[in-house]
Amino acid sequence: MISNNQKEAIKDRVEALMSKHRGEIITVEDAFEGNFMDIKQAKIKLSNGSMITREQVTKNNNNSDVVYILPVTTSEEVLLTIQSRPFSKSGVGIDIPAGFVDSSETASVAASRELHEETGYTSNKLIQVAEYYQDIGCCDANITCYLALDSIRTREQKLDCDEYIDTILVSVSELEYLISSGYIKSAPALLTLNAYKNMRGANMSRKELTALYGIAAEDERYYNGLFQSRMSFCVGILTAAISATAAFFAAFYGSVSTALLLFIGGFLTLCTFLICQTCKKALKRAYRRFLEAIAYRAKLESMLGLARPVKSLTNESVGRWKNDKLIIERHLDTRKNFESSTLFVDEMLEHGVNKYMRDAFSWIGIASIGFTALFWLLALDLLFFGYWRSIFSF
Numbered sequence: 001m002i003s004n005n006q007k008e009a010i011k012d013r014v015e016a017l018m019s020k021h022r023g024e025i026i027t028v029e030d031a032f033e034g035n036f037m038d039i040k041q042a043k044i045k046l047s048n049g050s051m052i053t054r055e056q057v058t059k060n061n062n063n064s065d066v067v068y069i070l071p072v073t074t075s076e077e078v079l080l081t082i083q084s085r086p087f088s089k090s091g092v093g094i095d096i097p098a099g100f101v102d103s104s105e106t107a108s109v110a111a112s113r114e115l116h117e118e119t120g121y122t123s124n125k126l127i128q129v130a131e132y133y134q135d136i137g138c139c140d141a142n143i144t145c146y147l148a149l150d151s152i153r154t155r156e157q158k159l160d161c162d163e164y165i166d167t168i169l170v171s172v173s174e175l176e177y178l179i180s181s182g183y184i185k186s187a188p189a190l191l192t193l194n195a196y197k198n199m200r201g202a203n204m205s206r207k208e209l210t211a212l213y214g215i216a217a218e219d220e221r222y223y224n225g226l227f228q229s230r231m232s233f234c235v236g237i238l239t240a241a242i243s244a245t246a247a248f249f250a251a252f253y254g255s256v257s258t259a260l261l262l263f264i265g266g267f268l269t270l271c272t273f274l275i276c277q278t279c280k281k282a283l284k285r286a287y288r289r290f291l292e293a294i295a296y297r298a299k300l301e302s303m304l305g306l307a308r309p310v311k312s313l314t315n316e317s318v319g320r321w322k323n324d325k326l327i328i329e330r331h332l333d334t335r336k337n338f339e340s341s342t343l344f345v346d347e348m349l350e351h352g353v354n355k356y357m358r359d360a361f362s363w364i365g366i367a368s369i370g371f372t373a374l375f376w377l378l379a380l381d382l383l384f385f386g387y388w389r390s391i392f393s394f
Contacts, residue, residue, distance in 0.1 A: 057139045064141035065101040067111040068188035071121050071151035074292045078175050083165045095186045107144040119167050120155045123148035129195035145192045216297040223290035230286050234279035241272040266375035269368045276365035291348050
């Protein structure tokens, strides 16, 4: 560690040299105006009296600052972007999400916005890991790099009219392979990946990993219990709503007008439909967190050497998940057909317990909205037309 005295000493030495070499801009003229960037020509007087001419490149109407974001999902996969880069050797750029900082926003706000627009993902854990000049010799653009931990997809992409971007999820080991193979030559991607690997604790002690494993196991039990309790609560409140609707009809039939009875009944069944929709969303959130807790615990099991491959699996299916470090005995056979842990979580959300729960609530919701429409149509007919009155003698 550097002492405070050492910090002050090196700071004074550097500041003295900086003041010695600080020049003065004499004139600035426009040399070129393009669609995407402008070039200005400046005459500069150096501190030793010499005069030099230099070109300055500006982009995005002088808002040249840029943010780069490395999104890391809760399953520890990295999201990359693929888009046309016609002036590169391959003509295509594989990179991490990036974009310009608008004049009215900070770099962190721009990072959140660009991540959401280009990928549809959001993160509540945005961490700045690097800041540097893009090309200090001819440009004052500042590049700020961020890690977006625990990124989750909340919507589809929202791209500008001149953007055409695909995304791909890869594991950290797959990202390292893409970099070593020359597919990715982006300095921000290299910087943020290195920062993430350091933060990730690749060299954590077994004691630290064991402590994390205990926390992960507790998380899995907690979210499993949360899902079960939410399921019980939702079933209970739906049962109460349906029972209340039936009791209302039984109690007031014959004592109030049939039209009013149908209108109120339709309102109650509409409430049942809204309860169904809310329950589906709440249960899906809880079940996703449960699956992600399983995934995280499984990674730690693999790192601690606690997981054992299932003998029935082929070498190929085990190998596809080897680098993902998501090996847990009771899930290997299920996951062997998936290429990544994120796909595993997404697929399990669409099938299994969550699927049957969602289907049940969907049918109740459809029935509720159907009864709402039926009751209200009958009520309107009784008030204004009398067609059904003549048939059923209401």
